[in-house]
Amino acid sequence: xxxxxxxxxxxxxxxxxxxxxxxxxxxxxxxxxxxxxxxxxxxxxxxxxxxxxxxxxxxxxxxxxxxxxxxxxxxxxxxxxxxxxxxxxxxxxxxxxxxxxxxxxxxxxxxxxxxxxxxxxxxxxxxxxxxxxxxxxxxxxxxxxxxxxxxxxxxxxxxxxxxxxxxxxxxxxxxxxxxxxxxxxxxxxxxxxxxxxxxxxxxxxxxxxxxxxxxxxxxxxxxxxxxxxxxxxxxxxxxxxxxxxxxxxxxxxxxxxxxxxxxxxxxxxxxxxxxxxxxxxxxxxxxxxxxxxx
Amino acid sequence: xxxxxxxxxxxxxxxxxxxxxxxxxxxxxxxxxxxxxxxxxxxxxxxxxxxxxxxxxxxxxxxxxxxxxxxxxxxxxxxxxxxxxxxxxxxxxxxxxxxxxxxxxxxxxxxxxxxxxxxxxxxxxxxxxxxxxxxxxxxxxxxxxxxxxxxxxxxxxxxxxxxxxxxxxxxxxxxxxxxxxxxxxxxxxxxxxxxxxxxxxxxxxxxxxxxxxxxxxxxxxxxxxxxxxxxxxxxxxxxxxxxxxxxxxxxxxxxxxxxxxxxxxxxxxxxxxxxxxxxxxx
Amino acid sequence: xxxxxxxxxxxxxxxxxxxxxxxxxxxxxxxxxxxxxxxxxxxxxxxxxxxxxxxxxxxxxxxxxxxxxxxxxxxxxxxxxxxxxxxxxxxxxxxxxxxxxxxxxxxxxxxxxxxxxxxxxxxxxxxxxxxxxxxxxxxxxxxxxxxxxxxxxxxxxxxxxxxxxxxxxxxxxxxxxxxxxxxxxxxxxxxxxxxxxxxxxxxxxxxxxxxxxxxxxxxxxxxxxxxxxxxxxxxxxxxxxxxxxxxxxxxxxxxxxxxxxxxxxxxxxxxxxxxxxxxxxxxxxxxxxxxxxxxxxxxxxxxxxxxxxxxxxxxxxxxxxxxxxxxxxxxxxxxxxxxxxxxxxxx
Numbered sequence: 001x002x003x004x005x006x007x008x009x010x011x012x013x014x015x016x017x018x019x020x021x022x023x024x025x026x027x028x029x030x031x032x033x034x035x036x037x038x039x040x041x042x043x044x045x046x047x048x049x050x051x052x053x054x055x056x057x058x059x060x061x062x063x064x065x066x067x068x069x070x071x072x073x074x075x076x077x078x079x080x081x082x083x084x085x086x087x088x089x090x091x092x093x094x095x096x097x098x099x100x101x102x103x104x105x106x107x108x109x110x111x112x113x114x115x116x117x118x119x120x121x122x123x124x125x126x127x128x129x130x131x132x133x134x135x136x137x138x139x140x141x142x143x144x145x146x147x148x149x150x151x152x153x154x155x156x157x158x159x160x161x162x163x164x165x166x167x168x169x170x171x172x173x174x175x176x177x178x179x180x181x182x183x184x185x186x187x188x189x190x191x192x193x194x195x196x197x198x199x200x201x202x203x204x205x206x207x208x209x210x211x212x213x214x215x216x217x218x219x220x221x222x223x224x225x226x227x228x229x230x231x232x233x234x235x236x237x238x239x240x241x242x243x244x245x246x247x248x249x250x251x252x253x254x255x256x257x258x259x260x261x262x263x264x265x266x267x268x269x270x271x272x273x274x275x276x277x278x279x280x281x282x283x284x285x286x287x288x289x290x291x292x293x294x
Numbered sequence: 295x296x297x298x299x300x301x302x303x304x305x306x307x308x309x310x311x312x313x314x315x316x317x318x319x320x321x322x323x324x325x326x327x328x329x330x331x332x333x334x335x336x337x338x339x340x341x342x343x344x345x346x347x348x349x350x351x352x353x354x355x356x357x358x359x360x361x362x363x364x365x366x367x368x369x370x371x372x373x374x375x376x377x378x379x380x381x382x383x384x385x386x387x388x389x390x391x392x393x394x395x396x397x398x399x400x401x402x403x404x405x406x407x408x409x410x411x412x413x414x415x416x417x418x419x420x421x422x423x424x425x426x427x428x429x430x431x432x433x434x435x436x437x438x439x440x441x442x443x444x445x446x447x448x449x450x451x452x453x454x455x456x457x458x459x460x461x462x463x464x465x466x467x468x469x470x471x472x473x474x475x476x477x478x479x480x481x482x483x484x485x486x487x488x489x490x491x492x493x494x495x496x497x498x499x500x501x502x503x504x505x506x507x508x509x510x511x512x513x514x515x516x517x518x519x520x521x522x523x524x525x526x527x528x529x530x531x532x533x534x535x536x537x538x539x540x541x542x543x544x545x546x547x548x549x550x551x552x553x554x555x556x557x558x559x560x561x562x563x564x565x566x567x568x569x570x571x572x573x574x575x576x
Numbered sequence: 577x578x579x580x581x582x583x584x585x586x587x588x589x590x591x592x593x594x595x596x597x598x599x600x601x602x603x604x605x606x607x608x609x610x611x612x613x614x615x616x617x618x619x620x621x622x623x624x625x626x627x628x629x630x631x632x633x634x635x636x637x638x639x640x641x642x643x644x645x646x647x648x649x650x651x652x653x654x655x656x657x658x659x660x661x662x663x664x665x666x667x668x669x670x671x672x673x674x675x676x677x678x679x680x681x682x683x684x685x686x687x688x689x690x691x692x693x694x695x696x697x698x699x700x701x702x703x704x705x706x707x708x709x710x711x712x713x714x715x716x717x718x719x720x721x722x723x724x725x726x727x728x729x730x731x732x733x734x735x736x737x738x739x740x741x742x743x744x745x746x747x748x749x750x751x752x753x754x755x756x757x758x759x760x761x762x763x764x765x766x767x768x769x770x771x772x773x774x775x776x777x778x779x780x781x782x783x784x785x786x787x788x789x790x791x792x793x794x795x796x797x798x799x800x801x802x803x804x805x806x807x808x809x810x811x812x813x814x815x816x817x818x819x820x821x822x823x824x825x826x827x828x829x830x831x832x833x834x835x836x837x838x839x840x841x842x843x844x845x846x847x848x849x850x851x852x853x854x855x856x857x858x859x860x861x862x863x864x865x866x867x868x869x870x871x872x873x874x875x876x877x878x879x880x881x882x883x884x885x886x887x888x889x890x891x892x893x894x895x896x897x898x899x900x901x902x903x904x905x906x907x908x909x910x911x912x913x914x915x916x917x918x919x920x921x922x923x
Contacts, residue, residue, distance in 0.1 A: 009394075009398060009479055009480060010394040010397075010398030010399040010403070011394070011399070012394075013390035013391060013393060013394035013398065014390070014391045014394040014395065014399065014403075014406070016386075016387050016390070016391070017387040017388055017390070017391035017410075017450050017454060018391070018406070018410075020387055020446060020447065020450060021410065021413055021447055021450055021451060024425070024428075024443075024444060024446075024447035025413045025416055025421065025447050026413075027424075027428070028421040028424035028425045028428060029416065029420070029421060029424075031424035031427070031428075032420065032421065032423065032424050034424075035423060035424060085316065088312055088316075089312070089313070089316050091309065091312075092309040092310070092312050092313040092316075093313065103313055103317055104560070105556070105557075105560050106317045106320065106321040107316065107317055107320050107321070108556065108559070108560055108563065109320065109321055109324055109552065109556050110320050110321075110323070111559075112504065112508075112552075112555055112556040112559035112560070113324070113548075113551070113552035113555065113556055114507050114508040114509075114510070114525070114526040114551060114552070114555070115508060115510065116508075116510040116526050116527065116529070116530045117525075117526065117529055117530060117547075117548045117551050117552055118323060118548075118552075119530065120529065120530040120544065120548060121323040121324070121326060121327050121545065121548050122323060123539075124326070124330065124539070124541050124544070124545060125322075125323060125326055127541075129341075130338070130339060130341070130345075130541075132326065132345045132346070135341065135345050168319075168320065168323075171320065172320065176563060176567055177567060180564075180567045180568075186661060186663065188659045188660075188661050188663035189663050189665065191630050191650075191659070191663065192657070192659055192663035192665075193665075193676070193680075194629070194630065194649065194650040194651060195628055195629075195630070195650045195651070195655060195656065195657040195734075196651075196656070196676055196677035196680055196724065196728075197650075197651040197677050197680035197681055197728070198651065198676070198677075198680040199651065199680070200305065202679075202680055206676075206679075207665055210667045211665075211666060211667055213667075225415055225417065229417030229418075229419045229420065230417075230419070231419055231511060232510040232511065235510075235514075236530050249419075250417075250419030250511075253419060253422075253423065254419070254422070254511070254515070257422075257423040258422070258423065258426065258515055263423050263427070266423045267423045267424065270419055270420045270421075270422075270423065271420070273417065273419065273420050274420070277415060277416070277417070277420070280415065281412050281415055284412075284415070285408065285412075
């Protein structure tokens, strides 16, 4: 038995991957804290500890507070919409029927197409002059031709637009995750419920959906991460405007840290993502462990 | 089982309606990209025309413009080049790691596996500021190499997790037999396990390509010249001249960038999902 | 309590004939234990699922308690079913599983708990009520499934191979238990199995199925002693019935009916058989002798004989041994259709 050799073979095969990930995830993660606690700017040399000064200055900034609020509003509303929509969609797609593959492909497109590309597509749909939505609304006499909604130019509408595009992007992902959960439920279970006298909704709400709960959690947690940490939709649709009213934490970090060259403050802003990510990671682990026990 | 199970016609009708409404809403932007790509400019910007249809003859002008007078093909080549290298780096590092986690490291390996999975949850928007400094330090800023170096930090965790599942599914007797027949453990891995996991490896390659196409934040941050961009950033950012959007060409580019990746992703969907569901589905 | 009846019941699948059911007429007796027996793919489970309302028949009628139930959903049929996998709801406790059918009927909570306690008591699982299904053994899961099935006092009780997930030892005691249990509650029960021992031991009557058709319905004694065709004859019994070919009939006789010559009572007409021995399985209480028949009407046919080990003579393959079969134990089948036919004189 080559037990002695095997003892180092495992770590040796693991080491390069761990090193790579550590260098490009672990190191920058730690650096982010250093930047946030120091006074780095692009082109500056040296680092001086400034304590929580960056965080304080960030927190005093009304744009930041607005972005923080937006981040939560965007994430929570879009995930509620996604959960409802994905459950409905999964229900319609879980049984085999002719054309199911085709529908699944159509529904999947918003997720697989690059999100930046999808967003620019929406920017055209929501265009201030040539929006097809406005054209339709005018034709249906719901709005007057000279008083059409400025989807990306008016703060509330811009918020709604960003939320809907996020929902559009994440919905397919949540749907296919839920579909995977549906196929994992043995056929016997809903049949037993039917024989036991349960109708469609009782079976759905008391048997199958509770069984799906772990997988719904997975879909939701990924959805939260993908939405909360995304800046692409906002960046492309509104650039955070009008007047920074649609900024979210990641986009504000980008504008401050990269375009504004204030690395320290940018890093401080993005570190506000960490607590939520920590909570999500913890919930994810719990879900995974639960599923193992079941 | 849909044949024979008595489901009411009403129920089926409601489901079908929901499905059609959602599909139309979700796929509409792609229809919109397609029709915009082939419309004459005069048709496109005439508010009197019905925008859902062609009011004038379709044209290939936008497509010609896109392919001949923009950097689109260059971006396409950049994306493929980066995808290939990211896939190679990912496989070279993730395959041994996944095998080690599946077979060699036991309890500790399990914990490490979960730790690796968790790094997949760390978003670019948390790391891009310090990483921009690291990239500059490595001397690869403003080149395609910046993202070739950085992207494996997402693909390695996901690929390790996915391949670990593949390797665990291979019966251990197979390697035992190979070792009894005179191979070392590492040879058994290279000559038996890797070929058997071919479909897992293909999945990882496709995943690497989709990631390179889809990623936006790092490419936007680390690459500042238009010529070095990937499709995902080049199209939405650099096809816009100043404040002028050439919607025809832009939408043609969007369509070309979305469809192939959409079809590929669809083919490998079930395996990607297996990678995402963390064992919550067995 | 109710009578279950099917008339011309047929189910065709597009994918092929596995599991199809063809023109089945069946009528249970009030309160009986009816077993559907057949090899896998014979359509017995499909038949049960049609009775449950989980599968829509292609044609034919199903009657439960005097009314046609075609088109009624399972919940409207007042039936209960135990699935092969038990199909316990994994996220509910044992108590939650048992009261689920009552909740679906909107039974008041106090009444629900009373009935659940009654059902749990009946099956001896009162101490498990707080557990989740994954914490139970196979036998316990089966009892929970039974308790869930009886708790709302169904008019018909359907069981789909409920013992196939248990190990051999547990299966014997569970068999006994289900049988006793059914006698006590007296509900009409339809039980699907591919295991002939289960069918013989438990059934008041056995329905033998093959390729989607009913071959025979009868008491265990009838299907064993008077098989309606060669399929029933060879499917039941282990080792199966010997079937020898003569000029114009197939003739069957059970291995235990081949006896050493001279052991039949004197008033019994015997057919002498010259048995060429090839090998033997010694099973303790009995010996299974393999060989073929030489001379006589069955010349050249393979045969298996089952003799008690108290008959201790050793056989050699060099020369045939003298055996005999009572003529009344011979069953005659039509060589073309395989169906039973009248006896014909043998040389």
